[in-house]
Amino acid sequence: MASELPPIPPVIAAEELAKKGEVPPGPGPVTEGIPGREGADKIRRTITYVVLAAVSLLFFVPFFWSISTSLKTLPEAAGFDLLPADPSFRAYREAITTFNFGRYFLNSVFLASVVTGFNLFLASLGGYAFARLRFPGREVLFFLVLGTLMIPHELRLVPVFQMLSEFPVTHWNLLGSYQGYILINLVGATNLFLMRQYFLTIPKDYEEAAKLDGAGYFKTYLRVMLPLAGPALAAITILTFQGTWNDFFWPLVIFLGDETKYTLPLGINQFRSQYSTQWPELMSASILAILPIFALYVFFQRYFIAGITSAGVKG
């Protein structure tokens, strides 16, 4: 009822944030600009930067070491030198040619894309239902979904393996098939939760307006709610694509024995054998495998941050 302007809806705020890459307007630190506190401000800023730099270093050094190792020879890689004495791209050539790297790459792209697509659709649909539709058992069902987050992969290994080896009712053997992998990754509880939280932040007025405009549930979801959930969808795209791309565990379980279906992590693992590891090749293959994710991250980064923060969950 107050006459002041309403707060900017989180959706718009997130979009603005994504576009401009700026911090939304809000009360700044209280000490800012207060005379006599410049010294304290300076010290605080310095401490912040030192801590941030230390943390960055912690992440950067191993990464740099990986790049450096990929440019070394195998004997050199056994040492602790940070920089290669004679950098060469030999390991990259080896990595690509030794195994069917192209095939692994395509497999990874295919599986990550399909799984991401399903997650975007089903998590947003389910998240919308959990956030807005009233149906009996909604809360219990939601807690069940959240509960699945507490079950580790290792615990699901045997039941999933059995289920895929002889699928209930149809008796299909889905082991070694793309379908099997896609099926068990159709929708993640984290994504469902993220979407639900995001939909909860969108004012109900939009839906009510859509209702009066004659849109049914599905149309409201598709035409009104989904376009407003861009940041959350971007977050899911990154998290799921990256998760599937890096997944080693389930491809190992499902595709073991059929090298044509290997994904990149399984391919990279082949540079390790029982008695030795070809570190330069392994590292160069890893670096190559990172590139698509890196590109995806750069593209979606701003949306991703806006999505994660406005959904009130931490990545």
Place this chain on the structure above:
Amino acid sequence: MAPVTYEKVSKLFDGTAAVKDLDLEIGDGEFIVLVGPSGCGKSTALRMLAGLERTTEGRIMIGDRVVNNVAPQDRDVAMVFQSYALYPHMTVYNNLAFGLRNLKVPKQEIDARVRKAAEILDMGELIKRKPKQLSGGQRQRVALGRAIVREPKAFLMDEPLSNLDAKLRVQTRAEILKLQQRLGTTTIYVTHDQVEAMTMGDRIAVMRFGLLQQLGTPEELYTHPRNVFVAGFIGSPAMNLVPAPLVDGGGSNLIAGFRPEHMTLGDGSPDGLRFDAKVEVVEYLGNDQLAHLVKGETPLVALLPVECRLSMGDDATFTVPRDKLHLFDAETEQVVHGGG
């Protein structure tokens, strides 16, 4: 266009009544304002008509059709939300066309209707913009446009001006009135601002605690408030409501009510109520002065011409003509004697 009827309509939220036994007949083409403080049930009454809330009891009719169980989109009403609720990802054109497309209106007709609405509201150049590229006033117009293109039987407006600044609010108030008169569409308008209610409504329904307090034209409510609440709510500055004996207005079981603008300084009319009061604060308004007085410990407000300036601490005599005096029962708060 159609009349709208509420018949003994009630709405309970978890056992708490938001609206109780509302009886209201709104004529075809009438502009009615539901007004009252926060939580009085005015928005709930509107939302029940829109189909966004179910009625717990009673019937709501649009024309001669009972709409209790009719889906919102099939009620043929259009609503303007307080937040406007414009779809942020759609252009103004698509915001206006969305509802028509859902109704499967032919493309050409959609285009014609959208352009006509844009012309009526003078927003032709805004049609390709998105809501966030518009100012508050422009967004408000788009929200109105979205209601107009539907050519509905009734407009429902839920505090549509509360997000505008004071100047724009006055301007838009007049625009909405002009628009309603031009289209002649039945309009139910919800506000908490009694000035808006007084200036816009053909009739005003004052609500409190889910109950309809009084229904009437602005003049009726101003001159003949039915109870203490309406007396105090309608009119700005608000009516003085004091124990009747304090101003020699009647017995102790009565509350005397008189409007600040009906008080005069000095002895005034011979048959008027005459009493002394002390001036506490004077607000100079240019043409008038608003004097905050105290008699005993009871605060009073007088709106007086500026010719005779009052100062803080003055003791003065004031008069209220008897025909401007309202008397209410102290217990039931209902009127026993209305002003002239």
